[in-house]
Every structure is written in C-alpha cells, then in structure tokens.
Amino acid sequence: MIKQFLTDVYWQNLDYLVIDTPPGTSDEHLAVIENIKEHNPDGAILVTTPQAVAVGDVRRELTFCKKTGICVLGIIENMSGYVCPHCSECTNIFSKGGGEALAKQFSVPFLGCIPLDPNLAKSLEDGTNLINIDQTQTSSNTSAAIDSIVQQIVSKTDTLTHE
Numbered sequence: 503m504i505k506q507f508l509t510d511v512y513w514q515n516l517d518y519l520v521i522d523t524p525p526g527t528s529d530e531h532l533a534v535i536e537n538i539k540e541h542n543p544d545g546a547i548l549v550t551t552p553q554a555v556a557v558g559d560v561r562r563e564l565t566f567c568k569k570t571g572i573c574v575l576g577i578i579e580n581m582s583g584y585v586c587p588h589c590s591e592c593t594n595i596f597s598k599g600g601g602e603a604l605a606k607q608f609s610v611p612f613l614g615c616i617p618l619d620p621n622l623a624k625s626l627e628d629g630t631n632l633i634n635i636d637q638t639q640t641s642s643n644t645s646a647a648i649d650s651i652v653q654q655i656v657s658k659t660d661t662l663t664h665e
Contacts, residue, residue, distance in 0.1 A: 504533040508541075518659075519543075525559040535570050544659045545573035547613070550601045551581045557600040564608050575613075575658050577605040578651055582615035585644060592617050592643075611658075614651045619644040 513519070521538075523530050546567050550560040560577065567574050579601030583592040595618075605612035616622075622644050625632040632645045 504530065505537045508537045525556065526562065531563075531566060535572065539571075543572065544662045545575040547575050547578060547655065549578045549580050550604065552579055552594075552597040552600040554597075554600065557604050560601075560604060561608075564604070564610070573662075574608070574610045575655060576611035577601045578613045579615040581618050583617040585617045585619040585621075587620045590643065611654070613654050614647055616647055616651070617644060622648075 521534055523534060546563075548560050548563050548567075550556045564574060579599075581596065582594070582598055582601070584595045585592050598615075601615070602612045622632055632648075
C-alpha cells in the first residue's frame, strides 16, 4: 500500500511530503524507507512526548534512521505541558525535557516543544487558523512554538536543497 501511495499518486511538484508513521521501527517504516529512498528525501523529523516510554521508542527510531542512512533533521517534543485555556499557564502534566535530552544524547537538533493546547485542538478540528480562533496569549504562545519549529525545518531543508 505504501509503494502504491508513493508511486501511483500524481504529486506534481512538492515542497514537503509528511508521512506520519506509528512509533517504533515496524514494517511500515521499512516500507517507507524502501520506497522513498530513490526520491532522496531531505530527512526525518522525529516526534516524541516527554514520557520515558515514548523517548525510548524514538531512541530506537534514531538508531533505525542512522542504520538506513536517513538524516534526522530534528526532534520535536509534543504534549510538552498543558496550556490552561483561561489563564494561559503551561503546566507539565507529564514530564518535560525528554525530547531535548534525547536530541543532545544523539547530537541532533532539538526543534522545540508543542504543548497540549485546547485552542490548537479546536482549530484543527474546525479547520481554522490557530491565530483566528482566539486572540489570547495562550494561542499566540502555542502558535509561536509551532512557527519556530516550521521555520527551522524550512531553513534546514532549504540549506540541504542548495548544497
């Protein structure tokens, strides 16, 4: 199915193709690598949550990327705190820093943290821009975190494209 998805769909010219795979290093990952290698991908962006179990999965994914020759563009820590929709305080309901520590351990860029934000969830469900949903500090902090991550990815891929 992955091969068909990558070869039988007319993609035209793409700036980015995001393939969201389940955690770990399963057959899906191998199939993606086998079928995308010929297109010379710029690399992978790995996403973890702060908990030790998730960080362990991403640790294995880092090793997998290294063994398969896929450059890791960076690590993102998702669900890094919960943003109160009333006061905009961010509370670490899980833990914090697992993604950043892993990035340091493997010498890959840490792209940033994205908190759990009810306004982000609402904007995704409604198909609206996060900035348009609520003009509170909460939304602007989450939006700024996402924007920073996106800008880093764009910068990295532009640099790789022009080398």
